[in-house]
Amino acid sequence: MEVNDRLDRYCCGFRPDPTESCVENLLHVKCRNDKELLLVHILVRKADPSRLVFIDNSGRPHHPTDNLNFRLVEGIDEFPEKAVSVLQSGCLESLLLHSLYVDREFWESHGGARGLRSLINTVEQRGKIILQHIRDKKLRLNRDL
Known part of the structure; x- marks a missing residue:
């Protein structure tokens, strides 16, 4: 949930840590602009094109619970x-x-x-x-x- 990098390179939480790559690279400002969204790390299998497969899931287990981002499930x-x-x-x-x-x-x-x-x-x-x-x-x- 909190790892929007799988879908959107610019989003790294509601209140991202200043050391997050999206903040360091000044990308977080694009997070709420739907026209800027970039889908990444997604595969579609030919045998089952109705299902998306997420890859490269770099979860952040130490990300604070009170700062989880539900944008992935909106x-x-x-x-x-x-x-x-x-x-x-x-x-x-x-x-x-x-x-x-x-x-x-x-x-x-x-x-x-x-x-x-x-x-x-x-x-x-x-x-x-x-x-x-x-x-x-x-x-x-x-x-x-």
Whole structure:
């Protein structure tokens, strides 16, 4: 959510840190101008052209929670029911640990479960925030997504 760089090079949060590249390169002033938006880091698969694939997701796990930017989800009026049920279930940590364990090189280079705990806690916290966003906006859940 807070990483608009995937879609828009100019946006790096509501109150970006002065060291953010978008601020250092004087690009942040273009953030709210829709005519300046540049789509980047997106692929469309020929086999499934109706779905966008985001690549190069350089998440910022230490970005302050009170400065998250929901610009990426503006205009989205429904979310996958299965994904939301995972966020609500309380089993996200277990699923993430299992998934990350499959990539042994990544797992070991980050110190295993102990080393990944902080990152996983951040992902869980962000999941709770997106759930609250879905509730606040009364967004629909879609079984087919």
